[in-house]
Amino acid sequence: MPIESQTMSAAPSLPPAAPAAPAGPAAAVSAGSAGARIIAVTSGKGGVGKTFVSANLAAALARTGQRVLVLDADLGLANLDVMLNLHPKTTLHDVFTGKARLEDAVMTTPGGFDALLAGSGMAEYSRLTPEVRSQFLSVIEALTPRYDLLLLDTGAGISDLVLFSVSLACEVLIVATPEPTSLTDAYAAIKVLAMQQKRQHVRMVINQATRPGDGRAITGQLQQVLDRFISTESGHPMRLIHMGDIPSDPSVRDAVMRRHLLLLQTPGCPAALAIAQLANKIETTLLVPAA
Ligand SMILES: Nc1ncnc2c1ncn2[C@@H]1O[C@H](COP(=O)(O)OP(=O)(O)OP(=O)(O)O)[C@@H](O)[C@H]1O
Numbered sequence: 422m423p424i425e426s427q428t429m430s431a432a433p434s435l436p437p438a439a440p441a442a443p444a445g446p447a448a449a450v451s452a453g454s455a456g457a458r459i460i461a462v463t464s465g466k467g468g469v470g471k472t473f474v475s476a477n478l479a480a481a482l483a484r485t486g487q488r489v490l491v492l493d494a495d496l497g498l499a500n501l502d503v504m505l506n507l508h509p510k511t512t513l514h515d516v517f518t519g520k521a522r523l524e525d526a527v528m529t530t531p532g533g534f535d536a537l538l539a540g541s542g543m544a545e546y547s548r549l550t551p552e553v554r555s556q557f558l559s560v561i562e563a564l565t566p567r568y569d570l571l572l573l574d575t576g577a578g579i580s581d582l583v584l585f586s587v588s589l590a591c592e593v594l595i596v597a598t599p600e601p602t603s604l605t606d607a608y609a610a611i612k613v614l615a616m617q618q619k620r621q622h623v624r625m626v627i628n629q630a631t632r633p634g635d636g637r638a639i640t641g642q643l644q645q646v647l648d649r650f651i652s653t654e655s656g657h658p659m660r661l662i663h664m665g666d667i668p669s670d671p672s673v674r675d676a677v678m679r680r681h682l683l684l685l686q687t688p689g690c691p692a693a694l695a696i697a698q699l700a701n702k703i704e705t706t707l708l709v710p711a712a
């Protein structure tokens with residue numbers, strides 16, 4: 422049993438050191454005060470709610486006047502379009518291959534934010550090739566001056582493509598559920614972000630929480646393990662910042678099945694209220710409040 426696992430009861434079999442993905446310095450596109458903040462929404466395990474959180478968080482922030490774009494950074498298996506019930510004629514792939522202009526691929530959504538969608542089932546975009554890397558970077562650079570916030574809805578895990586898209590962001594939101602498998606994978610991802618991208622902190626959102634206080638306790642447990650085993654370049658342990666919990670709520674599945682935004686379909690349900698609270702925290706801590 423890896424030594425880390427002995428200290429965290431919620432995740433009894435934490436993995437050993439995560440395999441190093443092809444490195445490269447964190448490429449965070451530094452946005453000046455006039456440019457968008459870039460936040461990556463990522464996770465260790467798949468299916469934990471990244472796309473649901475990204476889309477609804479974007480809607481909540483757009484409501485307050487922020488200019489928000491969600492980019493489907495899950496380039497090989499994109500599904501933001503499915504969740505938003507959009508049928509893009511032009512996608513990010515067409516921009517990458519020079520078949521379309523960036524302007525033509527940006528779609529407006531019913532949530533009041535813009536979306537840049539990727540196609541699905543395109544194996545050539547599931548790997549980080551030098552072409553994908555440079556095209557991705559130029560798209561982000563072109564978008565930055567036009568928005569207050571770019572949310573990157575990444576794939577799950579620690580593939581080089583996921584790590585590259587996360588490296589473009591100044592802030593990272595890790596979505597995890599309270600399940601041990603999700604937490605062990607979250608830990609692995611956080612470890613890679615500390616060691617490979619030299620991040621000093623990441624932000625945690627615990628989705629599908631079943632009890633109040635779940636997220637804070639889980640974040641505390643993960644922090645204890647990090648404090649013991651991972652130190653950042655500065656010599657300080659990586660800091661986990663708990664941003665909020667989203668309860669498990671049947672209205673979420675219902676909204677996803679109907680391909681509606683939860684915030685529009687059931688704005689008063691517990692999960693929608695939690696998203697609004699999370700948006701408020703992000704706006705007050707990470708964004709310049711909209712005029
Ligand atoms: N708070 C919640 N309450 C209930 N169900 C939820 C909640 N959040 C997410 N779900 C369910 O989890 C499913 C997966 O969510 P989502 O597609 O956003 O995950 P993901 O992390 O983006 O997945 P992937 O790793 O495949 O990109 C949703 O379709 C929804 O049914």
Ligand SMILES: [Mg+2]
Pocket residue numbers: 471472473495500574575
């Ligand atoms: Mg997703």
